[in-house]
Amino acid sequence: MSIRDLARHLNISIGTVSRALNGKSDVNPETRERVLQAAKELGYVPNQSGRSLRQGTTNTIGFMIESSIETADNGGSFFMPVFEGVQSVFRRHQLDLVALLCGTDEDPGAYLNRIVGRRFVDGLIISATMRNDPRITFLLERKIPFVTLGRSATGGQYPWIDLDFEGVAATAVTRLLKFGHQRIAIGVPASDINLGYVFVDGYRRALSAHGISFDPDLVFRANSNEEGGYRVATAMLAQKQMPTAVILVNENMAIGLYRRFYEAGIHPGRDIAVVGFRESTQSRFLSPTLTCFRISLRDLGIKLAEALLSTMPAFASNYPQDSIDLVWPMELVPGESDGPWLGT
Amino acid sequence: MSIRDLARHLNISIGTVSRALNGKSDVNPETRERVLQAAKELGYVPNQSGRSLRQGTTNTIGFMIESSIETADNGGSFFMPVFEGVQSVFRRHQLDLVALLCGTDEDPGAYLNRIVGRRFVDGLIISATMRNDPRITFLLERKIPFVTLGRSATGGQYPWIDLDFEGVAATAVTRLLKFGHQRIAIGVPASDINLGYVFVDGYRRALSAHGISFDPDLVFRANSNEEGGYRVATAMLAQKQMPTAVILVNENMAIGLYRRFYEAGIHPGRDIAVVGFRESTQSRFLSPTLTCFRISLRDLGIKLAEALLSTMPAFASNYPQDSIDLVWPMELVPGESDGPWLGT
DNA sequence: ATGGCTTCCGTAAACGTTTACGATTTCATA
DNA sequence: TATGAAATCGTAAACGTTTACGGAAGCCAT
Known part of the structure; x- marks a missing residue:
């Protein structure tokens, strides 16, 4: 079920089909309707590889999540809601979000190199930032859009969001x-x-x-x-x-x-x-x-997404640059675990 | 940095470069060495879109993780170690694993349809299986290799692994x-x-x-x-x-x-x-x-990966069919929270 | 010298899209 | 009626890779 099949079925050229599907202006509204209808009926979904190859963009964003032994047991409770928030923003732009969990027995640098080299993602969210993080310098010199969750001592110009x-x-x-x-x-x-x-x-x-x-x-x-x-x-x-x-x-x-x-x-x-x-x-x-x-981890995720989009040429117009380098405020919730000192 | 650049730099054809990189037999060992050397020096990594388009395969597996409100807070502690295990197997086959978290405000069916339609992954691991799970019938009729973590009442022939x-x-x-x-x-x-x-x-x-x-x-x-x-x-x-x-x-x-x-x-x-x-x-x-x-969640992940590979034509030869439909045994660990009944 | 292997490599098609460009039609206007 | 602009569509190239196919060279045996 390629675009060619769809075009044959409708007796029109594949160029027109593509334009109709992508909302281009130079296509008869009536034809567009026919195309969209047929696409839905035949269950046509554009092949991502073909599209990526042509436009040089994958429409996917990677969220690199630390999965070291230390955090493996509790990291999820933190990342899942953040992920939710990020995804809610990307969905509006037809961007797919994937979680990249670098295994404990693989060097994060090598992992990142493979992901980036393959042109697997258009942008990246980096978490568990280290004090000196080679991933940051790598991404900077490769000019890959990214944002880090957690500031770092690593030099360079890039957006980050951190908790206060x-x-x-x-x-x-x-x-x-x-x-x-x-x-x-x-x-x-x-x-x-x-x-x-x-x-x-x-x-x-x-x-x-x-x-x-x-x-x-x-x-x-x-x-x-x-x-x-x-x-x-x-x-x-x-x-x-x-x-x-x-x-x-x-x-x-x-x-x-x-x-x-x-x-x-x-x-x-x-x-x-x-x-x-x-x-x-x-x-x-x-x-x-x-x-x-x-x-609010979900809101944090939303801000992360916006910060990333603001560095991506294709989306920057909708997202001003002022949402980057953010220190996220937090509110104290009193519990029973502290109180006046009763000792000597 | 495409394969064409690499070929030009070496003064050989791109066909030979491709064959050298992919370990094909009809290439002079000396030439192969030169190619590999140059690839490493110039930091060449094959473009995944081009490769996918040609071979019809993406070399990535998706692990669909439930991120509903209910499990968002604790799901991570379960999935992270499983993911680790799965990844350890896939790495050996040059397969990349990505986590697909379907947002709470999106229908899992629609999400899956998009992922599969785009030819985003070669196979899928489905978790949080429902009693009647439309994802299963969908994947069956689309003939996408998959394995479920958790059995289901949904009919059909597919591998699953569940806890006992x-x-x-x-x-x-x-x-x-x-x-x-x-x-x-x-x-x-x-x-x-x-x-x-x-x-x-x-x-x-x-x-x-x-x-x-x-x-x-x-x-x-x-x-x-x-x-x-x-x-x-x-x-x-x-x-x-x-x-x-x-x-x-x-x-x-x-x-x-x-x-x-x-x-x-x-x-x-x-x-x-x-x-x-x-x-x-x-x-x-x-x-x-x-x-x-x-x-052992990591071992569980390993078995999941093996079960999936056994259903994928390209890998089935290495993975016999007997590792599917597995009920995972568990061992009791006594704690302080139970004991003899002391009541009336 | 001819023929037939083997080894190695180059050529070109193909995968599914998008898009620049040009062609055709329509239609209002001069 | 002739002309130009606007609307709509088809054509073909291009993205980066793999691979079937054929060609060239070398070698050995006849």
Whole structure:
């Protein structure tokens, strides 16, 4: 069922059929109607390869999602809603979105090189941005439109959207200080993901804004999952003077942390304050419910899509450049996991 | 950087270049070496559109992942490891795997029709199979190779792999009966996903095998997330005679269930037995830790890939047909959430 | 010297689209 | 009526690749 078959069936040329289907102006409205009708009846859908070959564009966007061991167990709850949002925008432009999950046993650079080299996608969304991310320099020199979810220390001119980790750190720190806490710890990912650096920076700045000196012993690095949270709690318990509060960069860590404290007979929310990130269905149903930060992942996805489109020549006219380099604000949702310090 | 440029640069014809790159036999080893060398130096990667157009094959497989509201929050933890496994097999055959997430505001049938019509993929993996799934009949009549994760009541000849829900139900029921429980409830998804039907069937059969009559009031339907678990617990509490044990089809439900019981002052593992499904990082760190079933999702993914390849003419020779229609066994992992019935 | 292999390589068609260009018709206007 | 513009459509080239086919060269045996 090619366009040629369709043309033969209608007794008109394939050029006219193509123009009719693509909404070009120089075609008789009546003919167009006949073509569209026949296309629907015969179930004709244009072959993407032929179209791509001719126009040099694939009408697909790739969303590269990290699937490392660390994030494999919880990444989905984050990415799925974002993906939803991105897709809702692309659908309006007949763009198909595909998720590209680079396997753990393949080098992300090589993977990206293959995808880009094959002209598989017209643009890319890059997530889990590293502090120094070779993917960014690669895409820049290949002039592939892209946007990153998460800023990076890598140089160059490209749009990025990131969560407001400084804001989160500042809000959490001030809140906990107001509650009377003095030793406030944080739990951040052990990997080289840039998120960790930004978070620690924000934490540091927030502390110094209140005249409190930074204590490196209060920064706990671990995997961003339940096991990591468990380890953080264990490390906290081992300190001569245990922190009275802790800020976690990942809500999955909270479960492991809760568990470790439960084993030690320590009640989060009473004996120790916990602030998590980010709000999810989970955080509302933990006991105690987690104080954390709310964010509309779907809206984030929408902004991501718009930022990408603004860098693509074919769509840039509809999307002004001002939607790029965005720091996404988040709102604190109080839970039962923190409160006034009752200790000595 | 097309094959033509490469040929010009080497002063040989494009036909020879193509043959050299594709490992055809009728090319001088020395020439082949030169071609491969030049391709690497100049960073040549064959254009996928051109290749697809010519061979009628795209070298990509689609993994259609459900992203409905219900599963958006937890689907990732399940699919990511499966995806990993699938990808590890496809990589060996130079096949690229892409995740296709059908947005919630688009009809899955229409989405699939577009993907297939465009000749976007050579094969498909379908998940979240419905009891009556129009996608299956569609793919069958279009003769697109596919495999489903989850069996279906839809007729036709196609490979599927499913988890052993009967086994899970039987094991859980016998275990709980041995513990002295009499009123054993189950929590299953409210949607039309076939998984729910199979699970209830297994539960029913397991009960009757022990001479216990089936009580429809013990089947609780809810969303497969934390909120659903909360609702299930609420419904259980409302019954005149509360069940003494409950089997959940989703471990995320356990969190919500725990929460509701916590609010009611009831301790899972002591006052009520909970058996969950499936084991995850979470289930090991909940308090109490969840008795549940273990499964290697990566291995599951590998089998899925093999089943699909066995139906694709180009690969079938390497993959015998016996790997299809598989019921995946699972192993129980005891936790703290169930035990002997201590009630009256 | 001729014929027949084998080895290697070039030529050209084909895949399904889109689109620049030109051809034809229609129609109003001079 | 002649003319030009507008509307509509057909023709053919082009995108990058693979591959069937044939040709050229080399070699060996007759």
